[in-house]
Amino acid sequence: MPEKMKALQKTFPQPGAEIKEIPIPEVKPGLVLVKVEVAAICGSDQAVYRWPKHIAAKTSPPFTMGHEYCGMVVDVGSNVQNFSVGDRVVGETHVPCGNCYMCRGGTQHLCINMKSVGKTYDGCFAEYILVPESCLIKVHKNINPSLGAIMEPLGVAVHALQKTNPCGETLAVLGCGPIGLMTIAVSKQMGAHIVFATSRSDAKLNMAQKMGADYQFNSRQDSVVEAVKAATNDEGVDTVIEASGSKEAFIEGLEILKRHGKFCLLGIPTEPVLFDADLFLIRKELNITGVWGRKMYSTWMLVDQLIASGKLNVNPLIGDVYRIEDYASAFEEAASGTVQRIFLSPG
């Protein structure tokens, strides 16, 4: 076992990142050391890399970046009960305390003392990562590691669908980034009746169709509200999953919902939203919520089943793997508007 490893770290409060040689962390009681096979670049990694003001305001370097990964267990601390050397694992980003009223109440994914891998806890853009066993999920020995690494964002899509349960219903997914596209694929697998996809990009709408969307509307050209109403006999849809982060799409989503409809926010808005609470909450009695991460662990269990079924095809969303040293090119491609997840291989 070597003593040092490469890690892509955020070391300074400015755009960019750098490769550092750092010690491989030592196992302690309750912790597991994982050799990272492949790690995916998420939008939030991109934000840490680009360093916009709202990220800079709440992020404190230095730390190792990255939080979506698949790897092999190479060492376990004392008191670890459920993992052994040689297990293939994927990682949950959130590290809950296990003791606060949110954790004890069955909502540890909303722990009030949460740490976050790749931000407030050293991440997976490194040869090794050391995490509590509660943040690991065992996967099949022969899973494609890139598919394993996107189980985390896939879990966000699944979590939104667990909350809204679109089975037999009409659903609109607003925004076709990777998680929006996963939402479309999973919703059809979960029995959604008709799925509308919207995006500002025809390339993304083409992918939406491949993922199973029944209708695609380009929100640059079409009025999404009119188009959805026209296609639903003026009724609107049962459920909206907002996956774009746009405040205009947020309002469109509220408008295309039927009365009593369900709205779930996935896309992270960068600006406050101005909305007509009388119309949407009282006169339409909408149910508005959002998702933060994944239910620990019912979402992971469902993600695992969906993949095991062999019917969920998210392979078109799996993109190129770059060596960790080529991180600059990888971040460039990930920011290029591609619908695919881009990966780093630290090995």
Added chain:
Amino acid sequence: MPEKMKALQKTFPQPGAEIKEIPIPEVKPGLVLVKVEVAAICGSDQAVYRWPKHIAAKTSPPFTMGHEYCGMVVDVGSNVQNFSVGDRVVGETHVPCGNCYMCRGGTQHLCINMKSVGKTYDGCFAEYILVPESCLIKVHKNINPSLGAIMEPLGVAVHALQKTNPCGETLAVLGCGPIGLMTIAVSKQMGAHIVFATSRSDAKLNMAQKMGADYQFNSRQDSVVEAVKAATNDEGVDTVIEASGSKEAFIEGLEILKRHGKFCLLGIPTEPVLFDADLFLIRKELNITGVWGRKMYSTWMLVDQLIASGKLNVNPLIGDVYRIEDYASAFEEAASGTVQRIFLSPG
């Protein structure tokens, strides 16, 4: 049986109303004629009377005003199955079509073809009112008619609590108008653990305490957010019922909620609300909704049980009864900031 009756009508698109002599309506198949004993003045009647711009824009005189009432059945049309002359009844404001997808889906209180008593359907500020049997609820022969007449707004409070189920939880009720105060009383009856009340008026907060609130905060003097956090060990509350219609209170409500908390809007906001969707929907995963009227009829059944129990004391909220001819004074008192419902007696 006389042929004419007095009715307080909105006859012109300006502030005010007038007493008219009009024909007593004739029963038809499916309809029931009710002699009104007493009718209550709701905030929405007040708005029709005062005629602010946002009401003027969507209201079309002439029509008989009023929608909260208690009375006696005096005639029934053919095909009426469940009411007989001599029944004491109270009225549901909303007249659903019974056939649209909302009605058939078990949500007729959100009918897409809804008519509204006292606005788009002749109301109860009159000696008689003619309504479909589906808009009547039988009550005990010897109920106090004024109590009967406020079962409709009481139903709004109960509906909000049916949605949020505060049993064993901490609850904040923002705003202490009549419906806010009813919400407090009912929530304690339904097992709420700790109830916070906020208002800008000490008189209303005194009444909130009588209704069972455990803490009262005057939002003119106190920071509601700090006061609630201080009283909850910095955790916040499980549920917020916003009953003031203020956009500032709306945001305060979101801030004092625990993660995963429940927010229900009762108070009608007159302005759009600007809110941080990332913080409240994603990072806190709040559940935000509102209520429109009452569930037909599970809310009415629960209201009936709560009153029958003898333990719900809303009598302090029952105010003066005016003769219908004295409507101007009645509307004056109702607008004076009183916490009591004010009544008109058309007999």
Added chain:
Amino acid sequence: MPEKMKALQKTFPQPGAEIKEIPIPEVKPGLVLVKVEVAAICGSDQAVYRWPKHIAAKTSPPFTMGHEYCGMVVDVGSNVQNFSVGDRVVGETHVPCGNCYMCRGGTQHLCINMKSVGKTYDGCFAEYILVPESCLIKVHKNINPSLGAIMEPLGVAVHALQKTNPCGETLAVLGCGPIGLMTIAVSKQMGAHIVFATSRSDAKLNMAQKMGADYQFNSRQDSVVEAVKAATNDEGVDTVIEASGSKEAFIEGLEILKRHGKFCLLGIPTEPVLFDADLFLIRKELNITGVWGRKMYSTWMLVDQLIASGKLNVNPLIGDVYRIEDYASAFEEAASGTVQRIFLSPG
């Protein structure tokens, strides 16, 4: 318009039935006259026909048999609001009163004053049937009438799945009569992960496979409990739908469920069931329920969507159509163990 029509009636308290010439009923307020195109023979019609002791004890001839049908509206009474001559319709078997606490509470399918078409209300094995508009559902003009006629039993399957929500879960359907087979097809459409089918007939299990079952076990040859446990890594299934009516299958269903699992009874048991309440209710915390008919009308709306989607293929379950005069042969084939619905055409 003729004055007389043929009707297959149960006229005597013994096995059998007879064709009678009877007056075509006259429309009255609220009622709709439907010309029956095709009607299906349900297990409960078979029971009325065969007249076993437990049916004889609670059934009072004379009445026109039959309750699953598709037809055209040919006349409407005054006060009918939602149907016009020329509409194609299918019929709900249950005629609720609309007024009792079950009806007003949103559960009119469990009305305490229920009448039942084809048993306590004249049925559809006739050229015409006269029913309240609340018992009709409009369908597409060009639906195959036989498919229309089986929307009622399909609704029973859908109702059981609405209650158990097998999306993403493992499900066992015990018994592969027509409704069991429909349950399999719908559950896969609704996103069930793995579906087990059991039956005592290989022919039915072959059909189960066509309907989408992942595993088929012949309960004559296999131990269902061992086979399901073996296929689920000894965990068992999330949900069981018991569609056989066998008391042995009932217990098998409880045994193959995971802790906290969901059990829904569809098949009508003819004998009391003896079960270990300590094991199944306390130590396993199972949730046990059943279904009676269909939710009025959320089930019908979902059935309509499932058919409209074009992906639900229940055509293999649609069997022969007999002239009503040939009812004896039709009842014979329906009792022969076929997996198909058999139809009568009264025209």
Added chain:
Amino acid sequence: MPEKMKALQKTFPQPGAEIKEIPIPEVKPGLVLVKVEVAAICGSDQAVYRWPKHIAAKTSPPFTMGHEYCGMVVDVGSNVQNFSVGDRVVGETHVPCGNCYMCRGGTQHLCINMKSVGKTYDGCFAEYILVPESCLIKVHKNINPSLGAIMEPLGVAVHALQKTNPCGETLAVLGCGPIGLMTIAVSKQMGAHIVFATSRSDAKLNMAQKMGADYQFNSRQDSVVEAVKAATNDEGVDTVIEASGSKEAFIEGLEILKRHGKFCLLGIPTEPVLFDADLFLIRKELNITGVWGRKMYSTWMLVDQLIASGKLNVNPLIGDVYRIEDYASAFEEAASGTVQRIFLSPG
């Protein structure tokens, strides 16, 4: 710190138990040593003591008995995060593995590898008990230790009410042992509208009235079914909590429920139950379930709030405290038909 302690152990496969001097267990990582202040005698301890056949068949001496206790933390192992010396704590009986699909799915109270304090894990009828920190709940410093020790059985009552949510509903509690009586008290606190209590003992029914029951029926003298129907206008009740373990009461409970009603089993039946699944599951669509222990930890959190409210008065159910050496007399009194919990003090 001494090295030895007294413990009441089941050491032989026959009726009875004996006091032994045994080593005080040593703390290890993740474990907490608690000095027991007081421990309560549960029905299941009584069964271990009396040694009936069905207990003998599945219980393996030797072990220290007892599982309901309140005490003080006196030592903590490494890696214990949430407890410190001097904390006052109460104990959860069930020791889940934390890793199986039940645990990871949010139902660790139904862990498939569960150990049970006082049966398969050394119990609290001893001066000290050593348990994982996940089995401890911190309570207020100045709680009455006897009240602390009955939070565990109180949790069973609360769990049943969390499942059935009797707020605003009519409820029957069948059987008035300590947990049945707690169920009555908590249900009124949670907003149950009318509560019926049944028992074969007038003394227990008197206590039921003190706990808040609205009606008491002695099932030796009255027909429970007729009495409940008479008192509910022939409608029956919304919810039944069966707390007697009698198979006759089980059936009575199903009979007195309204259609669509909720049944929850608390009392442990010693014989199989024979029931009419067609009537109760299909024609009445009842929902039948039971409870095993407490939700970890939402039940504990609600128990804590109910006690903190100061309105839940279960003090009448707190009985005598015996020295551990006088266990024979304590078990005698606990078996005497008293409605009170009887305690052992090992100190």
